[in-house]
Amino acid sequence: MIGTHGLSAREQPGALEQWVARRARTLAVPKDARSIKNPVPDSPQVQADARAHWADHCAACHANNGRGDVEMGKHMYPPAPDMRLPETQQMTDGELFFVIQNGIRMTGMPAWGSGTHHDEEDSWKLVRFIRHLPQLTADEEREMQALNPKSPDELKEEQEERDFLNGDPSHEHAEHHHH
Numbered sequence: 001m002i003g004t005h006g007l008s009a010r011e012q013p014g015a016l017e018q019w020v021a022r023r024a025r026t027l028a029v030p031k032d033a034r035s036i037k038n039p040v041p042d043s044p045q046v047q048a049d050a051r052a053h054w055a056d057h058c059a060a061c062h063a064n065n066g067r068g069d070v071e072m073g074k075h076m077y078p079p080a081p082d083m084r085l086p087e088t089q090q091m092t093d094g095e096l097f098f099v100i101q102n103g104i105r106m107t108g109m110p111a112w113g114s115g116t117h118h119d120e121e122d123s124w125k126l127v128r129f130i131r132h133l134p135q136l137t138a139d140e141e142r143e144m145q146a147l148n149p150k151s152p153d154e155l156k157e158e159q160e161e162r163d164f165l166n167g168d169p170s171h172e173h174a175e176h177h178h179h
Helices: 016-027 045-058 093-102 117-135 138-145 152-165
Strands: none
Touching: 016 093, 045 117, 093 117, 093 138
């Protein structure tokens, strides 16, 4: 198979590769990390903080809704997992925290931990949010869209739209001439 397709990230992982990837994820987390309990109690404020953090830092690969169905996530190898599915939801809080803090080698999952208390607290909040993903509402997802990072072109387009809606004629569409 390697001779035919090489090691292209365009191929979908087969059953054996998926099993190996899940096994590697399991092996990547030390046994003692699995039993660590989340010290951050769930609350509406924790969920709001985590939604904002996820929208800004995680959604580029995992999507706001956790499906991973975004350009970056779909084109990684292995692709970003659907965080709502049992393979992720059945992980312990300690496992999820460890993965967020330490990443997983040879995947697109980076290590986000810096060792600070604030950073660890943010990761524990993200664990709470990951647990909430299967119940994410349309309103919550819309709120997150406003918090997603924007490219310079997107920011310019939004500004032009605001200017137009406020009656600023300087951004009216110029007629394009084709040569």
